[in-house]
Amino acid sequence: MSSEEKVSQLVDSEALSTRLTAELGPAETYEIERFPGGHSNETLFVAWNGHDLVLRRPPPGETAKNAHDVLREYHVMDALGGTDVRVPSTVLACADHSVIGSEFYIMESIKGPVLRNDEIERFSSADARRAIAEELIDRLVEIHSVDVEAVGLTDFGRPDGFLTRQVSRWREQFDWAREITAEEREIPSLKPVREWLDQNIPESSPSTLVHGDYKLDNVIFEPNGSPEIAAIVDWEMSTLGDPLTDLSWLLTYWQDADDDDCAIPELIPTFTRQEGYPTKAALVNRYEQATGTTFEHDRFYRALAIYKLAGICEMFYRRYLKGNSDNPMYPKMRQRVPTMVDWALRIIEGEDPL
Known part of the structure; x- marks a missing residue:
């Protein structure tokens, strides 16, 4: 077409x-x-x-x-x-x-670079790479600091039981996709991941506005100068809920130099492995210092984020099988989704710590 x-x-x-x-x-x-x-x-x-x-x-x-x-x-x-x-x-x-x-x-429209598959030349210094990471965390802290009552968003979500509903919602989304995709292949790790998430839901952190899809390629940088975020986009999954779900989602899309091979290179950039980019642990530390919130239960939050991403990608695969998309990435989800669910299981089992 x-x-x-x-x-x-x-x-x-x-x-x-x-x-x-x-x-x-x-x-x-x-x-x-x-x-x-x-x-x-x-x-x-x-x-x-x-x-x-x-x-x-x-x-x-x-x-x-x-x-x-x-x-x-x-x-x-x-x-x-x-x-x-x-x-x-x-x-x-x-x-x-x-x-x-x-x-x-x-x-x-906001004009400026988006870092999707690679960095741009003016962001390739150690100082710029550190600034990119700091901007991402600092802007996320601003989102989580919004006075939702003052901006009229008190009815924008249901914070009580948020994590329980997240686990349930992404099971439902996965199941909807599996109505079609299950005929194509099995996902062996899916059952143990689901069972562990069901049994290990922590108490939510205090509720804030959450973006729901906060990552590098959903921010637009200023067109000139040092890295500064001009706009944050793609708010379709925003709500009121646990801010640590935003932090863990960002970590899913951040690669350390010593990480295993990327489970889904079509979506997760690998240029953050380069010298100068802070580690995932450093991102967490900056967030904790800015908010006073401790990233407890990180295995749960990180596994849930990957389970969510795998569910989204399984929906991509369903759309491909139903003929509703010509995106060349979608058929690759046949292999990528099981690999992502395996990744979530490794985190659950303590084999992929921060």
Whole structure:
């Protein structure tokens, strides 16, 4: 499928033009381009009469319950607009499926580098590498410091029983994917990982706003100068809950120099193995010092993060098997997901400490 065909599958350009005209006024220039790098919600760049915009919508085809909630993403970013948390400015949200075929929202585009598969040249010094890690932790601390009552997010989640629901939710998401994928191959470590998580749920840390998908390629750095985060994006899984789930998710996407081979190199960058990048333990230490929170029960939090990532990737594999995506990464999940679940089991068994 060509890029033009993919865009037309995702957006009714004429209907979107009508909606944008009503919101922003008429435009002499109007272009839509799909961002090919996403693996969850669809992202499209929209040029509208000098405005550089980003449109976010769910992927086409059947999706798991509670997944791909783009209007939730809009809601939290809109609420955070007046805080220290660095988010793009929101433009509009639309729940009317008759416009482009699904709900969607639009925000202002933020220009700057995203570190996905490799670092950029101006970030290759030891000082810059340390600054990248410090920025990630310091901006995460800002998220966890938000006064949710002041920004109107007190009803944004249910903190009580958060970890229990997380374990249950990702079992359900996994099971939804396995309705199709189980016919293709087994995942031997899945049962012992699930049983251990069920039996070892700790008491949650005090509730905060959590991002839900906080990692290197969900932040945009300033276009010039030393590493400084300009914006944090991809808030679709944000809620009120245990902040240590955000920290453990970030650690999942961070490689130390002496780590084993990466379980899923398509998603987890390996350039943080290079000299100058702090270790995962150093990231935890900076977070603990900034918040006064101790990263207790790290085996549980880290195993849950990997179980969650494996569940997301199993949903990718289901979408591939159902013919709902042409993403070349998705068929690789046949092998990658069992490897990730094995990784979670190694953490549980103490074979992969911080």
